[in-house]
Amino acid sequence: MVDAQTSAGFTHITDGMLKWQDLLRPFAENLEGAKPGSLVRWFNNNTFYRKPHITGNLCYVTPVTESVAHIKCLPKNGHWKTILPAPYTLAQLSENQFYKNKTELMFKYAEALRTEIENLARQGISYVQLSDPALVYQPDGVTISKDDLQLAGEALHSMVAGVQVTTCLQTFFGDFAGILPEALDFPVDHLGIDMYETDLEGLKDYVFSKGVALGVVDSRSSLIEDPDRLAAAATSILDSISCKSLDVFICPNCDLEFLPWERARQKMNAVTAVAERLRRALN
Amino acid sequence: MNKLFPTQEIGSLAKPAWRVKAFRGERLSKQEIAEAAIWARRLGIEDTSELVKQLSAEDSPARRKAVVEWSGMIAIRLLEAAGLDVVFDGEQWRSEMYEQIIRNVEGFALLGLVKSFDFRYFNKAACYDKSRYLRSFYCDEFLFVKERAERSVKVPFTGAYTLADWTFNEFYEKRLGVGVSDHRRGKFEARRDFVFDLIENVVRPEIRKLVEAGASWIQIDEPAATTNPSHDEMRLLVEAFNETVRGFNCTFSMHNCYSNYEALAKYASELQDCSQLALEFANRDSQQPGPGDERKGFEKLALFEGHGFRGNYGVGVVDVHTDFIEPPELVRDRLLHAARIVGDPNRVWASTDCGLRTRSWEASFQKLRNMVLGAELARKAL
Numbered sequence: 202m203v204d205a206q207t208s209a210g211f212t213h214i215t216d217g218m219l220k221w222q223d224l225l226r227p228f229a230e231n232l233e234g235a236k237p238g239s240l241v242r243w244f245n246n247n248t249f250y251r252k253p254h255i256t257g258n259l260c261y262v263t264p265v266t267e268s269v270a271h272i273k274c275l276p277k278n279g280h281w282k283t284i285l286p287a288p289y290t291l292a293q294l295s296e297n298q299f300y301k302n303k304t305e306l307m308f309k310y311a312e313a314l315r316t317e318i319e320n321l322a323r324q325g326i327s328y329v330q331l332s333d334p335a336l337v338y339q340p341d342g343v344t345i346s347k348d349d350l351q352l353a354g355e356a357l358h359s360m361v362a363g364v365q366v367t368t369c370l371q372t373f374f375g376d377f378a379g380i381l382p383e384a385l386d387f388p389v390d391h392l393g394i395d396m397y398e399t400d401l402e403g404l405k406d407y408v409f410s411k412g413v414a415l416g417v418v419d420s421r422s423s424l425i426e427d428p429d430r431l432a433a434a435a436t437s438i439l440d441s442i443s444c445k446s447l448d449v450f451i452c453p454n455c456d457l458e459f460l461p462w463e464r465a466r467q468k469m470n471a472v473t474a475v476a477e478r479l480r481r482a483l484n
Numbered sequence: 485m486n487k488l489f490p491t492q493e494i495g496s497l498a499k500p501a502w503r504v505k506a507f508r509g510e511r512l513s514k515q516e517i518a519e520a521a522i523w524a525r526r527l528g529i530e531d532t533s534e535l536v537k538q539l540s541a542e543d544s545p546a547r548r549k550a551v552v553e554w555s556g557m558i559a560i561r562l563l564e565a566a567g568l569d570v571v572f573d574g575e576q577w578r579s580e581m582y583e584q585i586i587r588n589v590e591g592f593a594l595l596g597l598v599k600s601f602d603f604r605y606f607n608k609a610a611c612y613d614k615s616r617y618l619r620s621f622y623c624d625e626f627l628f629v630k631e632r633a634e635r636s637v638k639v640p641f642t643g644a645y646t647l648a649d650w651t652f653n654e655f656y657e658k659r660l661g662v663g664v665s666d667h668r669r670g671k672f673e674a675r676r677d678f679v680f681d682l683i684e685n686v687v688r689p690e691i692r693k694l695v696e697a698g699a700s701w702i703q704i705d706e707p708a709a710t711t712n713p714s715h716d717e718m719r720l721l722v723e724a725f726n727e728t729v730r731g732f733n734c735t736f737s738m739h740n741c742y743s744n745y746e747a748l749a750k751y752a753s754e755l756q757d758c759s760q761l762a763l764e765f766a767n768r769d770s771q772q773p774g775p776g777d778e779r780k781g782f783e784k785l786a787l788f789e790g791h792g793f794r795g796n797y798g799v800g801v802v803d804v805h806t807d808f809i810e811p812p813e814l815v816r817d818r819l820l821h822a823a824r825i826v827g828d829p830n831r832v833w834a835s836t837d838c839g840l841r842t843r844s845w846e847a848s849f850q851k852l853r854n855m856v857l858g859a860e861l862a863r864k865a866l
Binding site for chain 1: 595596597598599600601602603608610649650652653654657658663664665667668708710711712713714742743744767768805
């Protein structure tokens with residue numbers, strides 16, 4: 202898994218998360234006060250997760266992802282990256298039987314995630330992606346309320362303010378425009394956008410002072426994209442938003458677990474091919 | 485059925501090691517052969533000498549066929565011995581609910597394993613051309629079951645909407661030139677074309693054969709029904725079901741599980757000739773017996789009634805993803821609670837949440853047996 206990323210030329214390497222049953226499970230299993238509950242569909246995919254059932258005060262008693270991480274497999278060179286669920290998604294997808302509402306639960310999750318990130322930083326992780334599909338997934342077209350967005354931002358703040366890693370809030374399965382302009386002020390270093398679910402017109406004219414991670418390769422389609430077309434699409438997005446940061450990442454629009462192995466490798470190569478074209482155009 | 489709370493399974497049972505290995509052409513251990521013989525005898529098949537002979541033989545097409553027939557036969561007896569009113573063969577003849585069709589139809593290429601949940605994977609295909617019917621994929625199995633079953637037979641049939649949802653839609657997306665900017669609309673249009681071609685080229689031809697062969701009840705399995713719960717997608721699901729069953733002289737029902745029941749309930753009344761919706765509830769429910777407050781897992785059932793669905797309900801009272809054996813009292817309380825929500829016990833069937841393929845035969849048998857006993861208790865209570 203690591204070799205596939207390094208040979209594709211990736212700059213940021215993860216361990217591939219092979220031992221994670223789902224994005225929430227290590228938290229459902231290892232936080233005191235939580236336990237894995239019923240099987241539920243993972244957004245609009247043919248994969249499923251166990252809903253964390255919150256039956257008591259959430260307590261961080263043991264490192265959460267340590268038992269499922271393969272940090273020793275990560276290469277000497279390159280940035281070590283870990284992916285965690287964002288507090289908003291964790292709270293939204295949990296069954297809350299303890300706190301007075303999901304907002305309170307979200308802040309408790311943020312506390313636990315903060316300890317987890319600090320642990321990961323000590324082990325050499327330099328980049329943490331916070332996956333937050335619930336923030337943008339809106340099948341009925343109703344976007345998240347401004348109040349909830351503000352609270353989600355505050356939870357992120359209590360989680361990442363001052364931590365010694367670079368953070369990216371990665372959104373997918375939904376339209377990034379739905380969380381604008383508030384997301385531009387979220388206390389993270391980078392913002393990740395699913396280009397296949399986002400109305401690109403809706404991004405126009407916003408000023409991005411943070412880095413962006415452009416999900417231009419579609420992890421939910423087996424067709425291997427033409428890098429020239431994707432590079433052109435990425436360029437037109439970067440032209441239409443005012444991007445002040447030099448941190449532009451090219452990535453798949455969501456986890457590659459939706460693809461069989463060979464296609465996933467081809468998609469990784471497509472990511473690199475797009476990035477190379479953009480670099481060339483800049484030089 | 486002329487009794488309250490008839491009992492049914494959804495479709496699949498696990499394939500025991502002897503069935504899987506022998507079908508792959510492998511030799512079996514003495515223990516594996518003994519396990520098959522023990523199950524056969526336990527279910528009233530006294531003469532197991534032929535079974536043992538086949539399982540001990542060298543690999544050959546005849547041995548593979550015999551192994552499939554034996555596991556099908558024992559599975560029928562397992563379901564009947566548990567006391568179910570409606571049976572099938574635990575889908576022992578099928579490789580798997582998706583692959584069974586994909587491998588027998590032209591236009592698909594299996595690309596490899598992708599995750600379904602936990603550490604379970606399925607072999608996902610891409611369609612690279614219009615689908616074309618090659619050969620029957622369910623009929624021989626149905627005839628086999630019909631000849632041997634002593635109870636009513638229901639044929640599970642993977643629906644076109646799910647087949648499309650579980651397949652990478654390469655052909656139709658390429659044809660429409662779906663790109664980054666018009667992705668969502670394009671993907672939907674491509675899926676729509678794919679679904680209706682599948683119905684016309686694959687699903688209806690097979691249903692025609694099944695009906696001609698005497699099938700009287702076909703259950704359309706649509707686990708993917710609410711994967712994309714938008715209005716357009718839900719309308720497509722409804723249109724797909726209605727087109728699938730149109731004009732056939734046969735009873736049809738739909739099964740769906742682990743899904744968004746707010747979405748499905750809104751559209752369920754538009755399903756034409758859908759005699760029953762078999763839905764998953766035990767997974768969402770408490771394991772404590774008791775009425776009312778204990779039964780939170782069933783609250784979504786009321787939505788289907790509220791939105792005007794007037795068919796029967798196959799109510800999932802057995803969780804298929806845990807080895808917890810539901811006591812008959814729990815099954816009873818779940819059924820009585822469902823009957824109160826529906827307002828008419830005549831429209832409630834006792835059912836498993838989904839197929840039992842992830843449970844051992846032992847756990848499956850105990851769960852089904854208790855489901856039957858629980859249905860009896862519920863009948864007595866009324």
